[in-house]
Amino acid sequence: MTLINVERIKLFTTRSPYWCLALILVAAVGFALIFGLAEQGREATVFLSQIGLQLGLSVFMVLAVLAVTTEYRFGTIRTTFLAVPQRVRTLVAKTVLLVVLGAVVGLIAAFLAFFLTKTLATFPEEPLVLETGEQWRMVAGHAALFAIGAIIAVAVGILVRQSAGAIAIVLLWPLLIESLIQLIPNIGPDIQPWMPFTAGAKFVSPTDGGAGGMFNIGQSGPTAVQGLLVFLATGIVLWVISLIVLNRRDA
Secondary structure, three states: OHHHHHHHHHHOOOOHHHHHHHHHHHHHHHHHHHHHHHHHHOOOOOOHHHOHHHHHHHHHHHHHHHHHHHHHHHOHHHHHHHHOOOHHHHHHHHHHHHHHHHHHHHHHHHHHHHHHHHHHOOOOOOOOOOOOHHHHHHHHOHHHHHHHHHHHHHHHHHHHOOHHHHHHHHHHHHHHHHHHHOOOOOOHHHHHHHOHHHHHHHHHOOOOOOOOHHHOOOOOOOOHHHHHHHHHHHHHHHHHHHHHHHHHOOO
16 A cells, blocks of 8 residues: 555656546546537437547546656656565556546546536437446446556556657557558458457447447447457556566666
């Protein structure tokens, strides 16, 4: 617990985490406002109320990356390893802190977006309620995605060490790279649904894939649980690799 508290203090001594957390809330609230107010919320659904969380996840991963790369940038990582020679303990403490923070932030932002959309949408064609397991999953499931996203971001930060490069990876990977996979002839469309972030998104999407308009995600690829497991497996593999690299190279 002492190491986790130390990591918490280090994380919040800079302004970047506060800006990132604010941007996550802005993204969640902004899209909730759009779908809640557009045409009196006629097109609003539980899933669409959560669209802003997709951007929010990317922003949180930037926060998690900076929690790692900032230490390399200012050289404080050397002091950390001198104080705690067992590097695995430091990495575990940092990861646990960010996983818990991610779960809390994802949960708060998701429910805030849902209830704001529900409040603003006066005539939704589909009832904005949380009654079924799928509806709860589409909202509360963001806690799991943010937590796993933290694991991936920490691993990328350890492996790359440079803020610009690591941030570029966590932003372009879900937003661009996975989308380009489907352009690979013959096998692209079959592989793309199983890519980590695309698969993870299945966990907070309707089972029938009918999200509405440009947000239709289709029914191909993994199920919701399979998608979450693919996302989690990616995080675990990258984290283990980052731990091996961390122990082998100089700080």
